[in-house]
Amino acid sequence: MRESVAAVVREAGTTFTVERVRIDDELRPDEVLVRVHAAGICHTDLTTAATAADEQLPSVLGHEGAGVVEAVGADVRRVRVGDRVALSFASCGRCRYCDAGEPSYCVQLAPLNLSGGRPDRSTSVADADGTPVQSFFFGQSSFSEYTVTYERNCVPIGDSVAFATAAAMGCGFQTGAGTVLRALRVRSASTVAVFGVGTVGASALLAARIAQARTIIAIDPLPGRRELALELGATHTLDSGPGVAAAIREIVADGVDYAVDCVGHQAVLTSALESLAVRGACATIGMSQGWGPNPVEIDLTDVLLRGITLQGVLEGDSLPQEFIPELISYVADGRFPVDRLVTEFPINRIGDAVAAMRAGDVIKPVLTFG
Numbered sequence: 001m002r003e004s005v006a007a008v009v010r011e012a013g014t015t016f017t018v019e020r021v022r023i024d025d026e027l028r029p030d031e032v033l034v035r036v037h038a039a040g041i042c043h044t045d046l047t048t049a050a051t052a053a054d055e056q057l058p059s060v061l062g063h064e065g066a067g068v069v070e071a072v073g074a075d076v077r078r079v080r081v082g083d084r085v086a087l088s089f090a091s092c093g094r095c096r097y098c099d100a101g102e103p104s105y106c107v108q109l110a111p112l113n114l115s116g117g118r119p120d121r122s123t124s125v126a127d128a129d130g131t132p133v134q135s136f137f138f139g140q141s142s143f144s145e146y147t148v149t150y151e152r153n154c155v156p157i158g159d160s161v162a163f164a165t166a167a168a169m170g171c172g173f174q175t176g177a178g179t180v181l182r183a184l185r186v187r188s189a190s191t192v193a194v195f196g197v198g199t200v201g202a203s204a205l206l207a208a209r210i211a212q213a214r215t216i217i218a219i220d221p222l223p224g225r226r227e228l229a230l231e232l233g234a235t236h237t238l239d240s241g242p243g244v245a246a247a248i249r250e251i252v253a254d255g256v257d258y259a260v261d262c263v264g265h266q267a268v269l270t271s272a273l274e275s276l277a278v279r280g281a282c283a284t285i286g287m288s289q290g291w292g293p294n295p296v297e298i299d300l301t302d303v304l305l306r307g308i309t310l311q312g313v314l315e316g317d318s319l320p321q322e323f324i325p326e327l328i329s330y331v332a333d334g335r336f337p338v339d340r341l342v343t344e345f346p347i348n349r350i351g352d353a354v355a356a357m358r359a360g361d362v363i364k365p366v367l368t369f370g
């Protein structure tokens with residue numbers, strides 16, 4: 001048993017209480033105990049907290065952890081005690097999608113990532129009174145100084161990158177960059193529009209630069225975000241709104257080859273599809289309705305006549321064990337300066353971090369421990 005500081009969700013909403021909890025560190029064969037140094041806050045944490053049902057509480061969220069391996073289970077081979085690691089999502093490693101290198105579509109995704117515990121419903125966290133607290137959120141529940149995760153969540157990151165920079169590799173950064181480099185496979189000299197310049201959109205436009213896209217148009221309602229997009233390498237920026245598809249065609253007359261929808265609601269998706277060139281492809285990433293249904297209208301005649309593609313993308317179609325080291329190499333050579341997106345908050349200021357994120361004042365708040 002190990003004492004740890006953790007941010008606990010006790011009721012549905014966006015309030016986290018910082019508490020001392022107990023971590024059961026008797027590891028199963030495929031588990032790893034990590035001392036978390038940094039953990040990013042993702043919109044999915046806030047959506048999950050806001051919509052939590054009573055039977056999902058109390059819980060520890062967090063799915064963008066980075067830290068040091070403290071102990072490993074008997075069968076763990078990929079990481080050793082003392083390794084610096086980023087934590088990504090959990091996957092089974094045995095299904096057809098895991099076999100194909102597409103673990104974000106693992107058939108066990110829900111029980112491993114969203115069930116509030118191990119697939120057998122056990123948890124590794126208890127509060128000060130000994131009451132069980134749900135854990136293993138995305139297999140990691142990293143809003144905790146110590147956490148038990150699975151071997152497959154752990155990606156060694158070497159010594160070159162700071163924990164606060166590495167934290168969001170496990171979700172936000174790989175989602176944006178992977179959508180461009182893995183899912184859409186953006187070609188050099190192509191044209192790209194990115195709708196929404198948050199963590200995912202900013203990562204997507206940095207990746208579009210890495211892919212040597214010729215024209216990169218960033219669309220966001222906030223002037224500060226548009227300014228940042230230009231600094232990160234967008235060639236053009238536009239305010240969002242109903243005229244945006246026409247404005248994109250003033251820049252690229254035939255429309256863009258690729259659109260990345262980081263928002264996920266009707267107006268943005270309509271603009272994204274309208275902005276596409278013939279045979280263009282749009283990736284949609286945003287979970288504007290959280291885990292609930294998100295029905296939208298699409299003009300199928302238009303989809304068919306122009307031969308366009310709409311593609312859903314989870315976690316950037318990344319194989320984290322390969323893609324995160326690749327992204328870290330881009331950090332090292334200056335092409336993926338995601339440290340510019342990060343604002344650090346000590347864990348006991350998680351309330352301020354959430355407020356700043358919701359106000360749009362920060363892009364990627366990262367909690368730090370100790």
Ligand SMILES: [Zn+2]
Pocket residue numbers: 042043044045063171172
């Ligand atoms: Zn996330």
Ligand SMILES: [Zn+2]
Pocket residue numbers: 091092093094095096097098099103105106107108
């Ligand atoms: Zn699987």
